[in-house]
Amino acid sequence: MDISPxxxxxxxxxxxACSTMVILKKNPVxxxxxxxxxxxAFAGIYALLDAHLIAALQVFVYTGAIMVLFVFVIMLLNADVPSFDLGRSHFLxxxxxxxxxxxxxxxxxWAFKESSFHSIGGEFTLEKIEAAGGNTQVISELMFSEYILPFELTSILLLAAIVGAVAIAKRKLVGGRV
Amino acid sequence: MEPLKTIRPELLTMSEEQIRVLMPYFVVFGGAIVAMLGSVLKKLSPKWPVFIITLATLFAGVWVSIGLIPEGPVTLFNGMMAADSFSNFFNTVFLLAAALSVMVSFRYLDREGLQLPEYNVLILFSVLGMMLLASALDFIVLFIALELMSLAVYVLVGFRRADRRSNEAAMKYFILGSAASAVLLYGTALLYGCTGTTAIKGVVHLAQAEPAAVTPVFVLGVAMVVFGFLFKVAAAPFHMWMPDVYEGAPVPVTGFMTTGLKAAAFAAFFRVFINLGLAQGATEVVQRHFHDIFWVCAVLTMVIGNFVALTQTNLKRMLAYSSIAHTGYLLVGFVTGTRSELGFAAGTMYVVAYAIMNLGAFAVLTLLSGKDDSGLNLHDLSGLSRRHPILAFALSVFLLSMAGIPPTAGFAAKYLLFSSAVQAGEISLVVIAVLCSAVSVYYYLRVLVYMYMHEPIGSPQTLRVSIWAGVAVAAMVVLTLQVGLIPERMVNIAKKAVIGM
Structure with a gap:
């Protein structure tokens, strides 16, 4: 595993640089x-760490699905630039x-300079993962055995988010009355 | 090279005992699903069915949790979560808080034209998050539980969509909550980077086994986790927008937030920090760091909360600041927890007492409020004792309890808390806390003066108190007085809960 600096x-x-752009640009698009x-860029870093599955998922899910939705919503709302202008804060x-x-x-x-990092060698080395059937298989096996609780909890979290979204959207349509 | 063992067979099955101790979580989750299905009924209005399902779920959960309190700890899901007397004790508190909020909100939602089944479903999800938060042993689970709890509450805060203040509160709470989560998550990431594990116990063990592992980055990670939590419990100096949030949210939601959410965050706080650093065997340096951070925070929170509450004329906003002040007292219990006989039991007891009296106060406020949460200014309460003597009496009991006047739950809890702090040798902290508490008596009693000694103004409106809300308020009055008169039982349960962790 050799990361090219x-x-x-x-x-x-x-x-x-791009995260700074996200908060500095006035235009939502x-x-x-x-x-x-x-x-x-994150996907690139994951790929450098030999986590190819995560890199691919990052591109599919985040850049593909979520961001497209984001852009759609922004365009549907027709949010114009001035509505995002919150005014200037005080100089002080x-x-x-x-x-x-x-x-x-x-x-x-300072903290990162002072600390010494000994690399923590886990049991998940590249060769072992290759031998066990590759990234995808190892991750899925772990996800459904060792990490089953966080996995299931995430689905509950998403369910709660859906209910919340419905609650917000519903009243908007009918306007006060259900 | 030995091959990887990714599937451990013992993780694929669950023993009967594990399923039994998971029952409270199953009940609440099942109830949430059924309530969700009930809310899309075509033939009849979902109002009553969902309300009944929610209440039944919550009380069933209370029943199951109380039954599980005496049981020993069981670790579940590869050590990611524990079901012990501590978690079941707090589960009972959360479920009761939610049940009371649901009972009080029923008529309120009707009045505000907000009778949506999602309200109850979201409360159930939020409670599930709280329960998991109190039993999480792993930072991943902790984080997801925290998000589950907060996400549902973000929506509840902004539930009065037509109201600008409610929207503003939701937005502010969302930003504040996201910032807190981000700080917490970054701290966890740093800890994982230093130790290679996300298990709370694993992090502690590494820090104890290898003092060299306690590098500046490790300390930074711990500090960020602490700050994330302090954000969540709205301790000063992280409280900035919280009064606005408490004021803008619908009244019953404010009651639910200031009790349930606070109790949940403190439960997780207790669990993480009893395990991490504050426990015996941690290095002296780490303990002193913790002590200093919490000491400063406790003093700031008490002083700011109490003194700003003095100038408030709106009852809801006053209680918002008083809730911040109570966070300060709870932090006192945190500072002294390790070094007194009672330990964290005093803090736990205070969480319960505060939950009882605060829920009660907000229940009364919900009943008194007019359309769009108006009519909660001090002068609106003038002569309430003549217009509605029972509600005035109930509110007096809750406010006296918050001020810490015997024979109420607030007095018993405060006494225990401060005496345990004296035992721990924190004299200066106790002096500040008692002075702040004395200041608080002024603004609590002022409400009483308005209710009992001022002439009623304007035409008396009739107050409609639903049976549900009436029962809720009565139960809280009884509990406040009962815990105040016979605190022993509660203290013993709290002690057992903390030791049983």
Whole structure:
């Protein structure tokens, strides 16, 4: 497993740059497409880590399904740019926010520099995974045995989200009365 | 090279005992599904069936959970979740809180034209999230449970869609909650990076076995998990938007949030930090860090909550700040938990007492509120004792309990909490807490003065109190006084729950 530093920095830099774009751009469609790029960059990092299945799923699910829905919703709502303009915050506020962000960054850089990372060798090495039938098989076997609880809970979470979405949408259609 | 063993046969089956201890979760989830099906009935209106199903589910859950309290701990699903007396104790609290909120909301939803079956279904899902949160032993499960609980509540907060304040509250709560989740998740990711495991116990064991593993990044991870939780319980200085959220949400939802959600977050908090660091065997340095963080947070939360509550004239907003103040007292229990005889039992007891009195107060507020949650200003309560003596009495009991005046649950809980803090040698903290508590008496008593000593203003409106809400309020009054007069039983159960973890 040898990660080429060049590609790692390329993808990580892309991810950071595009995430900044997501929050800085005033146009929602531009933001959404920046987010697509962020997800692509993540997929690249996963692929570098030899997690090919996750990389593929990232592209299919996030960039494919979820982001397309996002863009559709933005276009359907016809959200124009001014409605997203929240006005400028106070000068002092911006200075203090920027200052605290820098301090936090400093703390993180310091912490990562000071810490020594011994690589934790798990039992899941590349060769073993290959021998056991590849990424997809190992992940699916683990998901339905060892990680069955989080897996099932996620489906309950999605169910709750659907009910919530219905509750929000329903009243909008009928307007107060059901 | 030995081949990977990805499927361990013992994980594919469940013993009878495991299924039995999972019953409360099955009951609630099953009830949520049935209620969901009931809400799409074509022939008859789903109003009554869903209400009945929800209440039946919640009380069945209470019954099953209470029965399971004396049982020993059972680990489930590859050690990702535990069913023990601690989790069952808290399950009972959550289920009761939800049942009361549902009972109180029934007439309220009718009045506001919000009688949607989804309301009850979402409360059930939220309770399921709380129950899982109190029993999670793994950071992944913890996170998903937290999201399940919060997601349902985001929608409930914004349930009055036509109202701008409700929408604003939902939006603010969503942003706040997402930020909290993000911080928590990042902390977990750092811990996983340092230790290679997401199991809470695994992280602790590694930190104990290898002091070298406690690197700055590890500490940073723990700190972020702590901050994520403090966000969730709305402790100062992370409380910024919470009063707006509590004010904008529908009244019964505010009651549910300030009790159920807070209790759930504290239950998870207790479980994680009794295991992680605060437990015996952790290094001295980590303990001192925790102590300092919680000490500062507790003091800030108590001072800000109480002093801002002093200036509020809206009852709902006042109770919102008072809820923040109570978070501060709970954090006192957290600071001292490791070093006193009662340990975390005092904190647990306080969670229960607070849940009882706060639910009661919000139930009365729900009954008193007018259309669109109006009529909750202090002067609206003038002369309530003459217009509606029973409700005025109930509200007085709850407010006196929150102020910590005997013979109420609030007094017993506060006494235990502060005495355990004195035992732990936190004299300065107790002095601050008692002073804050004295300040709080002013704004609680002011409500009483308005209710009993001011002349009624305006034409008296008739209050319609549904049977359900009446029963709920009466039950809370009885519980408040009962726990206040005979706290022993509750304390013993709380002690057993904490030890049984």
């Amino acid at each position: 060049f590609f790692f920095y390329l993808f990580a830099g892309l991810a950071i 531009t933001s959404a497409f920046s987010l697509v790029l962020v997800f692509f 506020m911006r200075v203090s926010a920027g200052f605290s962000a820098l301090v936090l960054l400093g703390i993180f850089v």
